[in-house]
Amino acid sequence: MARKAGRTPAVTRRALLDAAASVIRTRGIAASLDEIAREAQVSKGGLLYHFATKDDLVRALAQDLVEAFRAEVVAAVDPADSAPGALTRAYVRACLSSSHDEVALRESAALVVQLGALPEVADLVRADTRRWSAELGADGLPAHVLALVVAAADGASAAPLWGGAVPHDEARALERQLIRFTLDQALWSHLEA
Template sequence: MGRTAGRSTSDTRRAVFEAASTVFRTRGPAATLDDVAREAGLSKGGVIYHFPTKDHLVVGLAEALLDDFRDAVHAQLDPADEQPGRLTRAYVRASLVDTDLVAARDAYALIAQLITAPAVAEVARADARRWREELGADGLPDAVTALVVAAADGASVAPLWGAEVDDAEHARLADQLVALTRDPDRWVGPSPS
C-alpha cells in the first residue's frame, strides 16, 4: 500500500480519481469501492471519507474529467487573440494539438464506462449545454462552430476506435479548423443582417 500520511485532501482526492480511472476503465460498472481503495493504496474508509458511495465517486470522477478538459481549453486561449472564435480555436487546440493519444484513448474508454450511470449522463448533458452556450457566444456563425467542434471531437476520439492518427495529422486538421474560424464567411456566407 502507498503511503497516505501527509497528503492534502486534494492530493488524496486526485489519487482516488487516478485509481478509479484505472479500475472503472478496466472493470466497468462491476468495479467496487474496495477495488478503488486497493488501487489507491487507501482503506475503503479512506475512500468513503471523500466519496460516501460509488455513485458519488463516479459522478465526481466524471466532473473532474469534464473540468480537466475545460481547463485544457482555457489554457489554450491566446491572450493576443481578440477576434470572434477565440474560444472555438482554443477548443480545437485542446482537442487536437499536443495530445497524448494513448491518454486520450484511455479517457474516452473511461467516459464510455461512466456515461452508463444516469447521474453521469445528466452531468455530461449539463456540460454539453454549457459548451453550446459558451461556444455559441464566441462570435462565429452557428454552422461554423458546429462543424469545427464536431470535427475536433470526432478526430479526438478516433483513437478509441483504433484509428492510427499521428500528431502531424492532428496538427494539420487543427490548422484547417482554425482557418475555418478565421474566415467563416468563405464557408457559410455572410451572416444575415
C-alpha cells in the same frame, strides 16, 4: 491500510479519483470500492470519508473529467486573440492537443464509455454540452461555421472510441485548418450559400 503519511485530504482525494479512473478503465464500472482503495493506497474507510458511496465517487470522477477538459480549453485561449471565435479556437486546440498520444486517448475513451453508461453521468455530460453550446454560440462565429468546426474537432478527438486516433501530423494539420477556417470570413459566405 492506513492513510499514507503526509498526504493532505486534497492529495488523497486526487489519488482516489486517479485510482478510480484506472480501475474503472480496466475492470469496468463494476469495479469495487475495495479495488479502488487498494489502487489509491488508502483504506476503504479513507475512501468512504471522501466519497460516501460509489455513486458519489463516480459522479466526482465524471465531474473531474468535465472540469479537466474545461481547464484545457481555458489554458488554450490565446490572450492576444481578440477576433470572433477565440474560445472556439481554444476548444479546437484542446480537442486536438493530445491526439498524438494514442494510448492515453484509448484509455480516456475506455473510461468515458464506462462512465457514460450511467444515467447520472449522462445527465452531467448533457448539462456540460449545453453549457459549451451556449458559450461557443456566444463566441461570435456564424452558426454554420461553429457547427462545422466543433463537429470536426469533436470527431477527431473521439476517434479512439472507434479504434484509432488521428496521427499527430494530421491532427496538427487539422488544427491549423480549423483555426484558419474560423478566421476566414470570405470562406464563410461561400459555405452559407
